[in-house]
Amino acid sequence: MKLTFYGGARQVTGANYLLEIGNIKVLIDCGMFQGSRYSEDLNYEKFPYDPAEVDFVFITHSHTDHAGRLPKLYKEGFRGKVIATNAALDLIRKALPDNLNLIKQEAEEAGREPLFSLKDLEGVLELARGVDYEEEVEIGDGLKAVLHDAGHILGSSMVDIQYPINNPPSHKASVDARFSNPLNILGEKTGKIYFTGDLGNPPTPLLKPYKFVDDASYVVIESAYGSRTHEDKAERKNILQKVIIETMQRSGVLMIPSFAMERTQELLYELNNLFNSGKIPKVPVFVDSPLATNLTEVYRKHSDYFNKETAYLVETGDDIFNFPGLKFTRTAEESKQINNVPPPKIIIAGSGMSTGGRILHHERRYLQDPNSAILFIGYQVKGSLGRRILDKEKEVKIFGEKVSVNCRVEAIGGYSAHADQQMLLEWVKAAATGGKLKKVFVVQGEEDSSLTLARKIERALEIDAIVPKPGESFEL
Structure with a gap:
């Protein structure tokens, strides 16, 4: 063999x-x-x-x-x-x-x-x-x-x-x-x-x-x-809640580069809980990813793979991937319209390592804003744009343009x-x-x-x- x-x-x-x-x-x-x-x-x-x-x-x-x-x-x-x-x-x-x-x-x-x-x-x-x-x-x-x-x-x-x-x-x-x-x-x-x-x-x-x-x-x-070693799971929810509250209080934009598969669905589940329990303010949340939108439908189809607690929520009629203020954007035109919504707001978009996708447009717009924040919730491979931002580089290139990184940079390892x-x-x-x-x-x-x-x-x-x-x- x-x-x-x-x-x-x-x-x-x-x-x-x-x-x-x-x-x-x-x-x-x-x-x-x-x-x-x-x-x-x-x-x-x-x-x-x-x-x-x-x-x-x-x-x-x-x-x-x-x-x-x-x-x-x-x-x-x-x-x-x-x-x-x-x-x-x-x-x-x-x-x-x-x-x-x-x-x-x-x-x-x-x-x-x-x-x-x-x-x-x-x-x-x-x-x-x-x-x-x-x-x-x-x-x-x-x-x-x-x-x-x-x-x-x-x-x-x-x-x-x-x-x-x-x-x-x-x-x-x-x-x-x-x-x-x-x-x-x-x-x-x-x-x-x-x-x-x-x-x-x-x-x-x-x-x-x-x-x-x-x-x-x-x-x-x-x-x-x-x-x-990862952070404690309870701590990851606390960090998420803290970053959201502080960014929203500053009328900033919270950018979350997220993998369309699993990470986005987990994040929506967590946000649903935080919004429903009144722990974070109700602000517009955009999932700016046609792929994440399509994959979320696959998750709904295969709820038999979920753990007991989540399967029970689904069986009792809770749409765990939806809440007031959430909007999925499929088309390029819908994506552009996010710019017309004034802060505070939360934008979840791919790719998870900022190597491509719609998140780049939002990063080019908001990385230089000291009131805004970028939150990484997944592994950032060496050499990726996400890793360079996470490593506190003061300036990065996006679409060939130099962009200053003035916003707050955070990461939650517990979301891995x-x-x-x-x-x-x-x-x-x-x-x-x-x-x-x-x-x-x-x-x-x-x-x-x-x-x-x-x-x-x-x-x-x-x-x-x-x-x-x-x-x-x-x-x-």
Whole structure:
């Protein structure tokens, strides 16, 4: 069994792992590189393997850095099966067309061909198949996969690949072959390799917590916050409330760069509670994002993924994503009209790292206003505009213009949808309790973060924890 790390190695984005067992080839995630000056070139590079030989792609969740290169994989010859949860696929069906529009625009500006076409996007979606958590998927003779709840965003999963230890699969399963009950074909000599995808940060307003496992042979674990600990969850709501009140008292504009998926829906849930309880003043709130508007509808559709408390609210008729004063803006004209609404007001817009999207127009207008504030509620990757603002740069460039940063700059780490160092360690410790764990591979983090977590794992468990280099392969 061979595992190769083609993305997400010593970097946060671009998750792409190839697992070869016998003559079966399985990809875990096919994400875009984001946030650095080299990202575009990396995305345009040909895949360093033949996509036509890949049998299955398991997508852990719908974020672009995990699913964004799926159409490119199809473009280069992939015709296997794409497997993800039903909710994740619904989100991907909304997010990828939006991503394509941005890709076309950027390609035109750069004078190059788009990364992929609408035909590629539609083609790969036709290969996609939704599954439920804990449903077993046969992918080869004696080889199966199970998706478990990762608690990161709606429909996110960790991928559990189960393989016979002494008998590599001799032929491939039909891409349509699935079974819902164990057939005991693996016997006792079974190994399991877990790809965590992105683990969540429980408890969250909307989702159930991620699943703990105790029978791992190998683990591939994320490390976005592998060197840090989040603020207390109660504190994050206090910070949100405080920043809103203080900005509104100064008749300022509160800008919140937010990922259209999960973060925006969590934020709306929190704002709904704060407004309804009278803890913050009733001011206009704009969700200036067509994608966030569309994705919020997917969240409404898949309320069965919510935790018990939130599911109960939905069942009793509470529209958790709506409150007086909230307006979703779809069109460019509606977005421009936000400028005509005098402060105080709150603007939630993408992208979450200020690397594009409508938030840039608002930042160009209000970053220089000392009465206004910008609040980051998500991870800001190194090199992104959001990270530069967060790092207190006095001046940034937006649309080629120099813009002074005079507004208040705040961040709430507790809003991260990623597990922090302590949570990641606890998850690995649980995975090792069965006594089978041989190696841990630490990925999807900046290099320092991954190395820090790897050292912590080695000290705690006396197990090899490896931070792979891009393109590095391991025989398991």
